[in-house]
Amino acid sequence: xxxxxxxxxxxxxxxxxxxxxxxxxxxxxxxxxxxxxxxxxxxxxxxxxxxxxxxxxxxxxxxxxxxxxxxxxxxxxxxxxxxxxxxxxxxxxxxxxxxxxxxxxxxxxxxxxxxxxxxxxxxxxxxxxxxxxxxxxxxxxxxxxxxxxxxxxxxxxxxxxxxxxxxxxxxxxxxxxxxxxxxxxxxxxxxxxxxxxxxxxxxxxxxxxxxxxxxxxxxxxxxxxxxxxxxxxxxxxxxxxxxxxxxxxxxxxxxxxxxxxxxxxxxxxxxxxxxxxxxxxxxxxxxxxxxxxxxxxxxxxxxxxxxxxxxxxxxxxxxxxxxxxxxxxxxxxxxxxxxxxxxx
Amino acid sequence: xxxxxxxxxxxxxxxxxxxxxxxxxxxxxxxxxxxxxxxxxxxxxxxxxxxxxxxxxxxxxxxxxxxxxxxxxxxxxxxxxxxxxxxxxxxxxxxxxxxxxxxxxxxxxxxxxxxxxxxxxxxxxxxxxxxxxxxxxxxxxxxxxxxxxxxxxxxxxxxxxxxxxxxxxxxxxxxxxxxxxxxxxxxxxxxxxxxxxxxxxxxxxxxxxxxxxxxxxxxxxxxxxxxxxxxxxxxxxxxxxxxxxxxxxxxxxxxxxxxxxxxxxxxxxxxxxxxxxxxxxxxxxxxxxxxxxxxxxxxxxxxxxxxxxxxxxxxxxxxxxxxxxxxxxxxxxxxxxxxxxxxxxxxxxxxxxxxxxxxxxxxxxxxxxxxxxxxxxxxxxxxxxxxxxxxxx
Numbered sequence: 016x017x018x019x020x021x022x023x024x025x026x027x028x029x030x031x032x033x034x035x036x037x038x039x040x041x042x043x044x045x046x047x048x049x050x051x052x053x054x055x056x057x058x059x060x061x062x063x064x065x066x067x068x069x070x071x072x073x074x075x076x077x078x079x080x081x082x083x084x085x086x087x088x089x090x091x092x093x094x095x096x097x098x099x100x101x102x103x104x105x106x107x108x109x110x111x112x113x114x115x116x117x118x119x120x121x122x123x124x125x126x127x128x129x130x131x132x133x134x135x136x137x138x139x140x141x142x143x144x145x146x147x148x149x150x151x152x153x154x155x156x157x158x159x160x161x162x163x164x165x166x167x168x169x170x171x172x173x174x175x176x177x178x179x180x181x182x183x184x185x186x187x188x189x190x191x192x193x194x195x196x197x198x199x200x201x202x203x204x205x206x207x208x209x210x211x212x213x214x215x216x217x218x219x220x221x222x223x224x225x226x227x228x229x230x231x232x233x234x235x236x237x238x239x240x241x242x243x244x245x246x247x248x249x250x251x252x253x254x255x256x257x258x259x260x261x262x263x264x265x266x267x268x269x270x271x272x273x274x275x276x277x278x279x280x281x282x283x284x285x286x287x288x289x290x291x292x293x294x295x296x297x298x299x300x301x302x303x304x305x306x307x308x309x310x311x312x313x314x315x316x317x318x319x320x321x322x323x324x325x326x327x328x329x330x331x332x333x334x335x336x337x338x339x340x341x342x343x344x345x346x347x348x349x350x351x352x353x354x355x356x357x358x359x
Numbered sequence: 360x361x362x363x364x365x366x367x368x369x370x371x372x373x374x375x376x377x378x379x380x381x382x383x384x385x386x387x388x389x390x391x392x393x394x395x396x397x398x399x400x401x402x403x404x405x406x407x408x409x410x411x412x413x414x415x416x417x418x419x420x421x422x423x424x425x426x427x428x429x430x431x432x433x434x435x436x437x438x439x440x441x442x443x444x445x446x447x448x449x450x451x452x453x454x455x456x457x458x459x460x461x462x463x464x465x466x467x468x469x470x471x472x473x474x475x476x477x478x479x480x481x482x483x484x485x486x487x488x489x490x491x492x493x494x495x496x497x498x499x500x501x502x503x504x505x506x507x508x509x510x511x512x513x514x515x516x517x518x519x520x521x522x523x524x525x526x527x528x529x530x531x532x533x534x535x536x537x538x539x540x541x542x543x544x545x546x547x548x549x550x551x552x553x554x555x556x557x558x559x560x561x562x563x564x565x566x567x568x569x570x571x572x573x574x575x576x577x578x579x580x581x582x583x584x585x586x587x588x589x590x591x592x593x594x595x596x597x598x599x600x601x602x603x604x605x606x607x608x609x610x611x612x613x614x615x616x617x618x619x620x621x622x623x624x625x626x627x628x629x630x631x632x633x634x635x636x637x638x639x640x641x642x643x644x645x646x647x648x649x650x651x652x653x654x655x656x657x658x659x660x661x662x663x664x665x666x667x668x669x670x671x672x673x674x675x676x677x678x679x680x681x682x683x684x685x686x687x688x689x690x691x692x693x694x695x696x697x698x699x700x701x702x703x704x705x706x707x708x709x710x711x712x713x714x715x716x717x718x719x720x721x722x723x724x725x726x727x728x729x730x731x732x733x734x735x736x737x738x739x740x741x742x743x744x745x746x747x748x749x750x751x752x
Binding site for chain 2: 105106109110113129130132133134135156163164165166167169172173174177178181182185191192193194195196197201204205208209210212252253
């Protein structure tokens with residue numbers, strides 16, 4: 016009965032074809048509806064960068080970027096725990112969005128025109144202003160980055176840092192050798208073994224690596240910053256409804272700091288008579304509804320993860336190992352670059 | 360009568376017609392499925408405003424490749440395009456794969472013979488070697504070779520040169536003849552010389568097989584190879600010069616530099632693959648009838664002569680097809696280079712995809728490259744197989 020097998024095979028293939036069709040048909044709705052239907056947000060983060068995204072030995076994620084993921088979950092569901100984290104390498108993060116594996120990525124990613132244009136992702140607002148730095152061993156002879164002419168520099172694959180460091184030395188007609196690894200853990204392993212004379216990545220990343228190493232005094236971060244690295248979340252291209260949700264989640268935390276609202280005083284603020292505060296809390300106006308969220312979505316975010324200041328202090332501030340200064344990540348009123356559009 | 364009976368059978372009871380219908384249905388479904396997949400890719404790309412085009416290959420790459428050249432032509436990250444950088448990666452892949460295949464075969468055959476040794480210690484050592492290497496993942500082995508063994512060597516600042524050769528955790532640096540920058544590329548000469556050497560070897564081995572006269576085919580081959588290299592050197596106006604490694608502020612420059620990534624990948628692949636080749640060799644030798652050994656010994660041949668002249672040539676016929684599989688595996692395993700920072704073709708394409716945002720295209724190119732490599736290896740192995748197999752008349 017040869018043809019019987021053929022018919023069964025045809026039916027099986029037709030089944031797969033139907034599956035493919037179903038996947039194709041899914042394409043036209045916003046990610047926001049998909050997330051709501053699923054009842055859970057899937058957020059791509061770094062698992063190895065302490066302070067930003069880190070998976071601890073108990074299997075719990077923590078960090079600055081991780082808190083923003085929780086904020087998005089709070090905005091959509093009113094419950095910051097409704098989020099699953101997926102750890103992504105630098106090289107895998109864009110494909111993870113393109114394939115729909117994750118809904119949004121908060122993973123210390125530099126916002127650039129080619130990524131916005133060619134890669135097929137859309138960026139949300141910048142949530143951390145950074146710049147690329149270089150770290151050497153404490154006993155290195157190099158005082159400035161240019162002293163590293165002829166040196167071997169390690170970094171991780173699939174990042175803007177690869178090109179930046181090359182451009183920096185090329186412009187000064189100096190030679191360097193760049194060795195790249197998939198994961199920053201491997202970069203640090205090779206650096207510690209003496210394979211490279213220096214490592215390079217975002218300054219915040221270097222500070223994190225230094226602070227969480229066995230002996231931070233082994234390393235020295237050189238003073239110069241060689242590039243602009245504005246770090247921002249990103250979502251799949253051409254889905255403005257979903258991007259709006261991510262964007263206004265970030266703005267909520269910045270706006271809360273401007274209004275001096277925190278996770279502790281936000282409930283008390285509901286009695287405020289200030290129309291600006293009342294609109295932010297969803298007591299007036301319809302901003303939440305227009306975004307496809309609840310009227311008081313900002314309250315849910317701030318209650319769950321706090322204002323930008325609280326998120327920063329909790330993960331990167333003076334009480335943490337990293338002890339990063341706010342500098343350009345301060346609010347515009349304090350001379351920083353953080354500025355939220357108004358909620359109205 | 361017969362035709363009448365056939366006519367009376369309805370088509371749904373005619374096995375031949377049903378089989379034909381089933382095949383047509385099957386074909387239609389397969390074509391539809393392929394069309395669906397292509398359509399799905401197109402829709403996905405359109406949804407994200409992406410074009411499936413290879414125009415980006417003309418853009419300047421702008422990122423460094425740690426080592427390697429585009430088959431002898433140096434790569435300059437400030438002006439060369441993505442197209443050229445792919446060839447740098449391909450060159451690195453071929454470098455490690457070809458060297459790896461040769462070394463893995465030599466090591467594997469030796470270990471395989473060792474497995475059958477009557478010496479208890481040699482046999483057991485070979486057994487332990489094979490079982491440990493064959494039963495642990497090659498990725499784990501690569502990490503050990505790279506991070507523990509190679510990077511465990513002394514730092515370059517502490518390394519002492521021996522006869523001008525530096526061995527450190529920055530790799531091996533040795534005095535060598537290096538290409539002069541503004542002279543013709545010497546690389547093709549080397550390739551031609553090696554090919555001529557192989558042809559000479561094949562010719563004289565063939566003659567030996569025909570006439571039975573002992574001819575040192577190996578020496579003739581080496582002489583031919585050297586001769587072509589020397590003629591090429593003078594014909595191109597001496598494009599090579601002597602270069603010795605010189606210690607600078609950071610590491611050494613000049614001479615021939617072998618990177619720790621290449622060394623670790625080569626050792627890892629050779630050792631891993633050799634354990635499989637050892638088992639293939641053992642099986643090949645055991646497949647040769649014991650009478651062959653006894654006859655050889657009766658004719659007064661010693662152990663090594665028996666092995667070389669009687670056993671191995673016959674074992675080789677059985678060994679070639681599985682050996683070909685191991686060569687394919689070795690080549691594909693070389694893509695694990697990305698884990699230890701070696702710039703093979705997949706690593707370079709990965710970086711190219713990330714820098715240009717054309718991930719789908721670069722993966723597509725990677726697939727094609729490996730397909731071509733695998734087909735070439737399979738073709739060469741089959742060619743050799745059909746040339747050496749036992750002819751039955």
